[in-house]
Amino acid sequence: MKGVYHVTCHECTFEGLYERRGVAADERGEHERDEGHRVSLLEIERPEPTTGSGPQTV
Numbered sequence: 602m603k604g605v606y607h608v609t610c611h612e613c614t615f616e617g618l619y620e621r622r623g624v625a626a627d628e629r630g631e632h633e634r635d636e637g638h639r640v641s642l643l644e645i646e647r648p649e650p651t652t653g654s655g656p657q658t659v
């Protein structure tokens with residue numbers, strides 16, 4: 602199972618899933634700076650390995 606990083610803004614609809622922690626942290630910091638919003642970064646586990654070509658947010 603592979604961990605992913607979930608970035609979620611508490612004050613608007615901004616959110617994203619990232620495989621790299623550095624990228625997730627950058628996106629989080631950028632949004633916080635640009636919007637002045639409170640954004641959380643959570644490491645989560647994928648419920649299941651993806652089997653096909655589903656939509657992927659990077």
Ligand SMILES: [Zn+2]
Binds near residue numbers: 611639
């Ligand atoms: Zn926001």
